[in-house]
Amino acid sequence: MTISRPTAIVTGGKQGLGLGTALALADRGFNIVIVDLEPASEIDPGVFNAIKLKGVEFEYYQLDIADLSAHDSLLESVQHRFGRLDCLVNNAGIAARPLTDVLDLSPEAFDRAVDINLRGTFFLTQAFANRLLASPTIDNAYRSIIIVSSIAAEMVNIDRAQYCVTKSALSMVTKLFAQRLGREGIFVHEIRPGFMQTAMIASAGKTPVDEWIADGRVPVPRWGQPEDVGVAIATLASGDMPYMTGQPLWVAGGLNLSPAP
Numbered sequence: 001m002t003i004s005r006p007t008a009i010v011t012g013g014k015q016g017l018g019l020g021t022a023l024a025l026a027d028r029g030f031n032i033v034i035v036d037l038e039p040a041s042e043i044d045p046g047v048f049n050a051i052k053l054k055g056v057e058f059e060y061y062q063l064d065i066a067d068l069s070a071h072d073s074l075l076e077s078v079q080h081r082f083g084r085l086d087c088l089v090n091n092a093g094i095a096a097r098p099l100t101d102v103l104d105l106s107p108e109a110f111d112r113a114v115d116i117n118l119r120g121t122f123f124l125t126q127a128f129a130n131r132l133l134a135s136p137t138i139d140n141a142y143r144s145i146i147i148v149s150s151i152a153a154e155m156v157n158i159d160r161a162q163y164c165v166t167k168s169a170l171s172m173v174t175k176l177f178a179q180r181l182g183r184e185g186i187f188v189h190e191i192r193p194g195f196m197q198t199a200m201i202a203s204a205g206k207t208p209v210d211e212w213i214a215d216g217r218v219p220v221p222r223w224g225q226p227e228d229v230g231v232a233i234a235t236l237a238s239g240d241m242p243y244m245t246g247q248p249l250w251v252a253g254g255l256n257l258s259p260a261p
Helices: 016-029 047-054 068-082 109-135 161-184 211-215 226-237
Strands: 007-012 031-036 058-062 089-090 145-147 184-194 248-251
Touching: 007 016, 007 068, 007 109, 016 031, 016 047, 016 089, 016 109, 016 226, 031 068, 047 161, 047 184, 058 068, 058 145, 089 109, 109 145, 109 161, 109 184, 145 226, 161 184, 184 226, 226 248
Parallel strands: 007 031, 007 089, 031 058, 089 145, 145 184, 184 248
Antiparallel strands: none
16 A cells, blocks of 8 residues: 555546546556446456556446445545545546437436436535545645536537536536635536547447537547546646636637637
8 A cells, every 4th residue: 555645536437538537647646446337357457457557556446426325435445445535536427328309308317317427426526525524634635526527518419418417517516515625625626528539429329520520610620539638637636736626627629619700
């Protein structure tokens, strides 16, 4: 156990943006804890090896963040294993599948998105924050909570209503915890990824993103990659932006710009 090294928990970290984040945090010297749904035996060993090769300590925990009763035992296990907690990256979430017009969305599909994307994230953040408050800061370390929302927090898509609603709510969750925890020296950030080239996006089938990029609607004319989000999160978690909290940081290639005619 290396208590002198900070520890980061990344939910939904076995692939995509979560894995890109875990690797970037490992590059910054964080011990890494990945939390995801699948048993460790069903995950490609190359995922774990890529992190271990960074020279940091690593653990994997199988957990559905919608199971609120499991949050405290997870955090207790991580704190016991590594001796400290420094960063929680709330990346876990589900997409809107199948794509459904807002007029046809079922309560079941809506509730499932709320349970994972919003309720699970909110209460894991709450549990993590309370545990930080009860623990001494080690070596004046920067302590943070980072919430991965989406451009869907602001941009409308009527076929992904439950996703848009939960991601926009996470923006307020960020603000609430940032306001409460700032005086305690705990920083809370929101990351808004744009069009990311991940398995989650691919599962939606054909998208108009390539046309948008070709038409110049994304000023940086390419898909985003997991490492783009990872670098942004690792920069925040390392305390390199010390006078910032509660603000959305767009990692979207300028997609949110509104050019004048």
